[in-house]
Amino acid sequence: MIKILVAYATKHQATAEIATVIAKVLKQATRFDVDIQAIDNIEFIAGYDAVVLGSAVYKGNWRPAAASFLTLHAQELAQIPVWLFSSGPTGEGDPKDIMEGWEFPPALRIIAAQISPRDMAIFHGKLDVTKLNMLEQTAVKIVHAPLGDFRDWMKIEQWATNIAQVLHDENSNLVSHPNYA
Numbered sequence: 001m002i003k004i005l006v007a008y009a010t011k012h013q014a015t016a017e018i019a020t021v022i023a024k025v026l027k028q029a030t031r032f033d034v035d036i037q038a039i040d041n042i043e044f045i046a047g048y049d050a051v052v053l054g055s056a057v058y059k060g061n062w063r064p065a066a067a068s069f070l071t072l073h074a075q076e077l078a079q080i081p082v083w084l085f086s087s088g089p090t091g092e093g094d095p096k097d098i099m100e101g102w103e104f105p106p107a108l109r110i111i112a113a114q115i116s117p118r119d120m121a122i123f124h125g126k127l128d129v130t131k132l133n134m135l136e137q138t139a140v141k142i143v144h145a146p147l148g149d150f151r152d153w154m155k156i157e158q159w160a161t162n163i164a165q166v167l168h169d170e171n172s173n174l175v176s177h178p179n180y181a
Helices: 014-028 064-072 104-114 134-142 153-175
Strands: 003-008 034-038 050-058 082-087 119-123
Touching: 003 014, 003 064, 003 153, 014 034, 014 050, 014 082, 014 153, 050 064, 050 153, 064 104, 119 153
Parallel strands: 003 034, 003 050, 050 082, 082 119
Antiparallel strands: none
């Protein structure tokens, strides 16, 4: 059985909700044992066959806990299949266009290259002004950030389905390989 960790860093729970959908899709696939955890609750990743790691993005950066996790576990993550996702831009259109070509935090690109993730995705986020503190509310007003939930659940589910397919195919190849029979 393939053991998968879906780990996330979030501030207002929107990224946690994305991680939950990803974990649900992976759990529905056969032969997968899926754990979903907030990054703050994870001490070790030993024993996992794959990791899906995501973070909310603020001002072009991952949450500090996610950046630290990626750095701390880079050597271990480089040994297993890893998928990375970011969430955050609100508004209509392609998230990369909204983020003006941003694909991943510049400060983490070298570490990501060392890990060689199978894929990196950017998903739209959710901005609920009622969950923001006064400073955040002021910032949202100044930059005229679009309010609402812009997450594309079908796109998120399709991304997770693709992960499940890759892991299923790779696991099937290992099981049928003569050295593993």
